[in-house]
Amino acid sequence: MLALPRALIGGFAVAIVLAAAAGAGWWFLLREDNELATNAPAVPAELKQTPASGATAAPGGGLAFNVIPERSEAAYFADEKLAALPLPSTAKGVTNGIEGVFYLAADGLALDPSRPSQFTVNLTTLKSDKDMRDRRVQNQGLETEKYPSATFTVAKVTGYDAAKPAGEEQTLQLTGTMDLHGVQKELTWEAKARREGNVITALATVNFKYADFNIPVLNIAGIVSVQDNVTLQVQIVAQAG
Secondary structure, three states, X not given: OOOOOHHHHHHHHHHHHHHHHHHHHHHHHHOOEOOOOOOOOOOOHHHHOOOHHHOOEOOXXXXXXXXOHXXXXXXXXXXXXXXXXXXXXXXXXXXXXXXXXXXXXXXXXXXXXXXXXXXXXXXXHOEOOOHHHHHHHHHHHOOOOOXXXXXXXXXXXXXXXXXXXXXXXXXXXXXXXXXXXXXXXXXXXXXXXXXEOOEEEEEEEEEEEHHHHOOOOOEEOOOEEEEEEEEEEEEEEEEEO
C-alpha cells in the first residue's frame, strides 16, 4: 500500500479542521432563520386620532400620504448555504431609511394617477446582525458608494375592493419600475394594505434574481454562499396631512 507523506496527511488534517471550524462558526455565529412578515402593520392608535380634515389634497382630488420613516422599514431576506452541506439559513438586513409619498384617491386605496407615487430606500443604512455580512453586501454586492439608494415608482395598483369596510386589510398588487444598482426594471409586489382615515399601512413583498439587476451572487471565502435570488419586503406607515 502506498504510504502518504506525513506533510500531506498533516495538510489534509489542517484543511479538514479549518473547514469544520468555518462550518461551526457559520452555524453558531452567522446562521439565521428569519421569517417574512405576513400582514400589514397595525394602524398606530395615536395616528388614528389625527383628524383627516387636515390632510393635504393632491391634484385631481386625491390625498398625499407621506411615509413615516421611524415607523416604516425596508428589508432583504437572503438564503445562505454552507458549501457542500444543505444547512438552511435566511439572513435579514433592515433599515428605517425609507421615504416616499403615495397619492391615493380620497375615498380609498386606489392609486391617484395625477402624480407619481414612489418610495426610496437608503441602502447605505442596511444592517444585519453581522458586520462581516454587511461589509460584503455594501461593498461587493450593492456597491452603495456608487448606488446608494433604490427607488420604486408605482405605475398601477390592482386588486383594490371598494366594497370592503374602511380599515379592513386588502390584498393588492403594485406594479411599477424598480431603479436598483443602476438598472431599471418592471416589478410587481404582492401587498397587504389597510387604511383608516388619513393613515395607511402596507406590507409589500417581491422576489427576484440578483442577475436581474447585475448584482453579484456573494460568498464568504468559498464556504458560505447565497442563493441566486433575494426577497425584498417593505413595511410602511404613511399619513396624509
